[in-house]
């Protein structure tokens with residue numbers, strides 16, 4: 423484990439209010455992925471955004487639900503609308519869509535990632551499993567599994 427990963431583990435421990443809860447793997451439940459794909463397609467050409475619900479058990483961060491907030495669909499950038507909202511209890515990160523075939527985080531996205539949890543997803547047009555990219559709090563690509 424490199425230095426950066428251990429720093430992330432420390433952060434998630436603080437975030438969840440329990441230093442023992444550290445993870446080395448991220449699993450997104452298949453139902454959640456299917457929901458993300460469906461909502462992104464329905465929202466197109468607008469962006470949608472939701473928070474990711476999850477927990478850490480046996481070293482695995484498991485994403486098992488979405489939490490929607492008012493005004494999650496926007497044509498002005500979903501992230502900016504949520505920018506001032508407090509973190510919702512039980513959420514570990516965020517997901518939003520890009521109505522263009524590019525899942526690279528914008529500067530607003532990176533600012534949001536740094537302040538709102540530890541795992542973030544961007545789903546880009548054409549909204550398929552392969553166009554969903556995971557990022558850590560620093561905006562670096564982070565691998566995940568779907569199960």
Ligand SMILES: [Zn+2]
Pocket residue numbers: 501518519520527528531544
């Ligand atoms: Zn974005």
